[in-house]
Amino acid sequence: MTDSIFSAKNINEADVVVVQAGYEKTTSSRKGTKNGPKAIIKMMDSKLELFDRKYNIEPCSKIKIAQKDLGNISSLSPEKALLKITTECGKILDKNKFVFLLGGEHSVSLGLLQALSKKKNPKEVTILHIDAHCDLRDTDADYNDNHTNLAHSCVMRRAHELGYSLVQVGIRTYFKDEYEYFSNPKNNIKVWQWGNGNKIPSIKKILESIKTKYVYISIDVDGFDPAHMPGTGTAVQGGIEWWYGLELIENIIIKKKLIGADIMEVAPMRDSILTEYGAAQLCYSMISHNFKDKFK
Numbered sequence: 001m002t003d004s005i006f007s008a009k010n011i012n013e014a015d016v017v018v019v020q021a022g023y024e025k026t027t028s029s030r031k032g033t034k035n036g037p038k039a040i041i042k043m044m045d046s047k048l049e050l051f052d053r054k055y056n057i058e059p060c061s062k063i064k065i066a067q068k069d070l071g072n073i074s075s076l077s078p079e080k081a082l083l084k085i086t087t088e089c090g091k092i093l094d095k096n097k098f099v100f101l102l103g104g105e106h107s108v109s110l111g112l113l114q115a116l117s118k119k120k121n122p123k124e125v126t127i128l129h130i131d132a133h134c135d136l137r138d139t140d141a142d143y144n145d146n147h148t149n150l151a152h153s154c155v156m157r158r159a160h161e162l163g164y165s166l167v168q169v170g171i172r173t174y175f176k177d178e179y180e181y182f183s184n185p186k187n188n189i190k191v192w193q194w195g196n197g198n199k200i201p202s203i204k205k206i207l208e209s210i211k212t213k214y215v216y217i218s219i220d221v222d223g224f225d226p227a228h229m230p231g232t233g234t235a236v237q238g239g240i241e242w243w244y245g246l247e248l249i250e251n252i253i254i255k256k257k258l259i260g261a262d263i264m265e266v267a268p269m270r271d272s273i274l275t276e277y278g279a280a281q282l283c284y285s286m287i288s289h290n291f292k293d294k295f296k
């Protein structure tokens with residue numbers, strides 16, 4: 001048998017479960033996020049080096065990593081898909097496993113965030129949200145006649161309503177109502193914008209803007225520059241540089257307490273594996289940082 005990052009035979013013996021939720025219903029531009037999780041898992045299983053050049057070890061030999069596919073859920077309504085993802089993530093959390101969720105459109109994140117909210121008070125948790133977009137719409141009615149409040153563009157608004165604090169990084173486009181929402185001091189949302197005259201913030205500054213000990217990291221791959229992550233639905237120029245992004249994520253995981261994470265909106269392209277390969281690297285290195293105490 002060839003070596004694999006997925007070193008746990010089943011969920012019961014795992015430290016981490018990588019959950020595939022290839023849900024796609026409400027995306028507005030280029031389609032294909034339903035194929036994201038499978039493509040990322042394939043990279044982790046067959047293309048990524050097992051060896052980590054920061055820790056000089058094969059992390060998967062020390063961390064038991066399992067994966068679970070929620071199957072074809074794109075035929076479900078947004079409400080039913082959310083219930084399914086919340087329930088399935090909840091079952092894994094009940095076994096005291098770390099859940100790493102792969103989407104799918106960004107609305108998928110809400111399932112894990114809802115499941116986690118039953119284990120830990122969201123008021124004690126900050127979501128570090130990497131994205132080109134705020135995803136703070138109340139509904140998608142401004143661009144969708146068949147509107148819903150569970151669209152991918154609404155996910156952080158729903159998470160904020162659950163009580164989570166928000167620190168957004170890489171933001172470079174938003175709708176008027178989103179601007180008004182995050183600008184309202186009462187909502188207490190920190191938005192680190194890219195472009196529009198803003199200097200790239202130091203990682204120290206971003207860390208200081210996270211006021212809680214517990215953190216959840218939600219990555220929309222379009223937060224990164226499209227040079228690094230081209231395969232996504234709504235790419236925007238001028239995003240987060242690759243090594244900066246990796247260093248930011250590493251620092252947050254090492255200095256805070258990570259309770260869950262996700263990578264969303266990978267929509268594989270015909271002629272480039274760059275996006276799913278990058279997402280696989282991010283996923284594996286985030287798991288490694290989080291469980292680095294096992295390397296001693």
Ligand SMILES: [Mn+2]
Pocket residue numbers: 131132133220222223234265
């Ligand atoms: Mn986005």
